[in-house]
Amino acid sequence: MMIRNQPISIVVVDDEKYICNIIVEALASEKYEVRAFSDPREALNYIEQNSVDLVLTDLVMGEYTGIQVLESTLASHSDATVILMTAHPTVQTAISVLRKGAYDFLVKPFRLELLKATIRRGLEHQQVIRENLHLKGQVEFLKVAGAANAEIEIDDFLGMVARSCRKEMDAAAVGIIEIEPSTKEVLRKVYTGTDELPPKEVLQNSTLDKFAYTKSNKPLIHKKEVEVDGRKQTQTWISQPIFVRRRFHGVINLLIESRFDRLTPGEIDVLAILANSAAAAIANYRHYEDLHASYLQAIKGLANAVEARDQYTAGHTDRVTRLAEQMARHLGWDERRIEHLNMGCTLHDIGKLGVPDDILNKPGHLTDEERTMMQSHPELGLKIIDGIDLFRPAIPYIIAHHEWYDGTGYPKGLKGEEIPIEGRLLAVADTFDAILSDRPYRDGADLSVAVSELVKFKGTQFDPEIVDVLFDLLRAGKIDFVLHYGREMDTSQIEELKPTEKARV
Numbered sequence: 001m002m003i004r005n006q007p008i009s010i011v012v013v014d015d016e017k018y019i020c021n022i023i024v025e026a027l028a029s030e031k032y033e034v035r036a037f038s039d040p041r042e043a044l045n046y047i048e049q050n051s052v053d054l055v056l057t058d059l060v061m062g063e064y065t066g067i068q069v070l071e072s073t074l075a076s077h078s079d080a081t082v083i084l085m086t087a088h089p090t091v092q093t094a095i096s097v098l099r100k101g102a103y104d105f106l107v108k109p110f111r112l113e114l115l116k117a118t119i120r121r122g123l124e125h126q127q128v129i130r131e132n133l134h135l136k137g138q139v140e141f142l143k144v145a146g147a148a149n150a151e152i153e154i155d156d157f158l159g160m161v162a163r164s165c166r167k168e169m170d171a172a173a174v175g176i177i178e179i180e181p182s183t184k185e186v187l188r189k190v191y192t193g194t195d196e197l198p199p200k201e202v203l204q205n206s207t208l209d210k211f212a213y214t215k216s217n218k219p220l221i222h223k224k225e226v227e228v229d230g231r232k233q234t235q236t237w238i239s240q241p242i243f244v245r246r247r248f249h250g251v252i253n254l255l256i257e258s259r260f261d262r263l264t265p266g267e268i269d270v271l272a273i274l275a276n277s278a279a280a281a282i283a284n285y286r287h288y289e290d291l292h293a294s295y296l297q298a299i300k301g302l303a304n305a306v307e308a309r310d311q312y313t314a315g316h317t318d319r320v321t322r323l324a325e326q327m328a329r330h331l332g333w334d335e336r337r338i339e340h341l342n343m344g345c346t347l348h349d350i351g352k353l354g355v356p357d358d359i360l361n362k363p364g365h366l367t368d369e370e371r372t373m374m375q376s377h378p379e380l381g382l383k384i385i386d387g388i389d390l391f392r393p394a395i396p397y398i399i400a401h402h403e404w405y406d407g408t409g410y411p412k413g414l415k416g417e418e419i420p421i422e423g424r425l426l427a428v429a430d431t432f433d434a435i436l437s438d439r440p441y442r443d444g445a446d447l448s449v450a451v452s453e454l455v456k457f458k459g460t461q462f463d464p465e466i467v468d469v470l471f472d473l474l475r476a477g478k479i480d481f482v483l484h485y486g487r488e489m490d491t492s493q494i495e496e497l498k499p500t501e502k503a504r505v
């Protein structure tokens with residue numbers, strides 16, 4: 001496992017051999033690995049095939065020029081430092097080579113101290129450039145960390161971490177495997193890479209085993225020489241563990257393909273930063289989920305409190321939620337939307353907590369004043385959840401489930417598609433269940449009553465397409481009446497109902 005503790009590699013190119021020798025000798029006391037070439041062609045070949053940090057080249061060398069050496073060095077090693085030497089300087093040449101990316105320009109003959117100082121400065125400058133990578137990693141980290149605080153799905157977040165790793169490390173493939181630390185069960189795998197299909201090693205479960213007996217945050221690095229199109233190439237496989245409070249939560253696997261065996265300490269730092277942010281995201285996500293679960297539990301408690309007060313709604317919320325979920329799935333809603341639906345349906349009548357008992361449970365007709373009070377429950381519900389970001393997705397369910405399709409509902413009198421689809425869907429499920437449910441003063445009605453009510457109010461109270469969705473489910477025998485209402489129901493009449501138009505998402 002080598003993390004670039006190889007010495008700094010310097011190449012000297014000068015067609016006058018004695019100059020090569022003087023420079024090699026002058027640099028002998030420094031901790032550099034110096035290779036000198038009096039044949040520029042050999043030098044170009046070497047530079048193309050090997051890892052190089054600094055090149056010192058003569059400007060005029062027979063048929064070759066230092067510009068060629070400069071250009072081909074920068075083509076193979078974008079952060080290499082190139083210093084030109086010439087005995088016949090002109091301002092134009094100096095400007096031109098510096099523009100082409102040379103770091104400096106030395107006029108022969110030069111004092112060896114000046115040469116050493118220039119090399120030292122050049123390498124320091126290079127260090128700064130390489131450290132910039134580190135800073136870039138920090139920026140990436142901030143971006144990633146910022147996203148960790150936002151409401152972002154863990155899969156998306158880990159995808160972001162994988163993409164950042166790939167970009168920062170210039171990797172061909174990055175795979176992240178997240179596990180449940182107590183059971184070691186794999187929770188998710190995320191991949192990003194040049195090929196559509198991941199090289200199997202980056203998502204292999206066996207990469208987790210490498211960290212079975214360690215708490216060390218250090219990456220494991222394994223290198224392999226391969227040949228691609230007749231050229232030597234180094235494949236570097238890195239496995240970076242993810243620890244959350246010293247518990248092993250998974251691994252980031254990277255494949256880096258490069259012509260030169262190079263991995264800078266800066267890059268290893270970037271990887272560690274990204275692994276830490278992945279760890280932070282996982283920790284945050286777990287907290288978020290715990291928080292989410294406890295909030296939902298608290299709210300379920302409140303919803304139960306509503307049902308306990310409202311004598312004829314026992315079990316209503318649960319049944320409506322199940323039914324609405326079936327309808328939403330029939331419409332092809334994704335899991336995130338379904339999750340929001342569950343929350344919204346559970347909370348939809350939460351505002352009834354603010355309606356006095358005697359109005360809520362009054363068997364007969366309500367006075368105008370009482371009705372106004374009763375009809376304020378969507379807005380009261382909104383006030384109850386106000387300020388809890390987590391419950392924001394429940395808003396359309398709470399506020400819009402008593403709107404009518406023809407615009408005569410409450411609280412806002414919205415019409416048609418102005419009413420959020422969440423509200424339109426819940427309105428159908430809510431009414432359907434209310435008709436079928438037993439109440440203290442009467443048994444639940446038959447399915448035929450519920451169906452005719454929906455047919456009657458299709459287009460006035462209800463969105464016709466949503467009603468058709470429910471009829472589709474009934475026709476397909478998907479509603480479990482025995483489970484929900486404790487009785488069989490005759491669905492034969494549904495067969496005769498023709499859908500008005502095709503339901504849409």
Ligand SMILES: [Fe+2]
Binds near residue numbers: 348377402
């Ligand atoms: Fe309601």
